[in-house]
Amino acid sequence: MASHLELPFREDRQLTEVMRLRVQSLQQRGQKRQDGERLLQPHEAVYRLDFSQQNLRFARWTIRLSAPGKLTITGTSQHWTPDLTHLMTRQLLEPAGLFWKTPEDGPDAPVKCYEADAQEFGERIAELAKIRKVMFFLFAFEDGLDRDNIDCSIAFKAAQKS
Incomplete structure (x- = not known):
């Protein structure tokens, strides 16, 4: 028997x-990033998912955008220790989840996405949940969207232990 976990x-x-x-710090010292290092852009923020269960199957995305714009969610394969490690480009997962609304979309219009990429991304997250308690993501806000205009979650089917 499976239950849902949002x-x-x-x-x-x-x-x-x-x-x-x-x-x-790099800008003030006039230094360059390390080779392969991925620096956070001004329109990006770090988000996290905390997994209370490990045995999950991806069910669906729940993305609400209260304004037009584009949200790109990129997963990282990194176990974060920000005092010791920098985010490296090779630690970014493919595909990213891309969700958007256009100015022509009404307030009740569904959020658009590339379905196959969103499905594959959700399945990758479920796979990583088997070995992780926490996972980190880069959220990029574009075309007028910001953190105050979003509400995001991901739903899984959780297999019950017998």
């Missing part, structure tokens, strides 16, 4: 700030 994406403000300070 997990909200939560902004990790502390980790976002640490990553912003890394960019600021």
